[in-house]
Amino acid sequence: MAALMQKIGSLAVRTFSRELRPTSAVSLEKVNHLNGLLSNLTSNDINLEAALLTDRGNFEQSRDGAPVTYMLLYEDNDVTICVFILKRGVRLPLHDHPGMYGLLKVIHGSVSIQSYTMEPSRGNYEGIFSSIKHPLQTITAQDPACCLTPDMHNLHEIASVDGPAAFLDILSPPYGNDNRLGIERECHYFKEKDGSQTCHNRVQLVSILSPPDFWCDKADYKGPPLAGVIELNRTSLESNHSNY
Ligand SMILES: [Fe+2]
Secondary structure, eight states: OOOOHHHHHHHHHHHHHHOOOOOSSSSSSHHHEEEEEEEETTTTGGGGGGGGGOOOOOOOOHHHHOOOEEEEEEEOOEEEEEEEEEEETOOOOOOEOOEEEEEEEEEEEEEEEEEEEETTTTTTTTEEEEEOOOOOEEETTTTOOEEOOOSSSSSEEEEEEEEEEEEEEEEEEEEEEEEETEEEEOOEEEETTTTTTOBTTTTEEEEOOTTTOOOEEOOOOOOOOOOOHHHHEEEEEHHTGGOO
């Protein structure tokens, strides 16, 4: 019997594999199904070490090292599954997910998420992007997973609230070199333009370099193995391709 994380990994590949999809469109029904399964995930399901979640008070670089820890669980041409662990009082700076879907499940503590939707018609005017600023959300480990799409809530800033926090991300397609499309999918950072007035929840975002106070160290994944199970599942999917 597959562990929950193995089922989620297999379903993520089934949902997002561009090899297995007859058309370029992602099935929102499958995304919702994946979101539902992901909503049950806890830190125990991935054997997240308690030491990574130790609360030493507000982050201090000299004592704590990196503000954020990154853990890669699985990656192929179409999907990245990873965990971010944020120490108390730190944030993932406002960033985008160009052309990507993203599912996020908090598995420890709670985070605030400030998300934005860029308005394509108002586009890039000298590096300024008109965007809708959505209401600030606080999401805890008890809440269901949440989702961003290529067109909605595609930018966000995520901060730990009242202590360390951890969340699992399923991203598709991955950042970096996209072998299938022959493009480089970069993560861009933004800030609200100084003096940008919120009018009908619209703000102006400006592109910035990655903030120097943000960086990640890495930790190893020690949960149920994923690659083998996902590969088996992929093989059975390919032989039953007409069913999907
Ligand atoms: Fe993100």
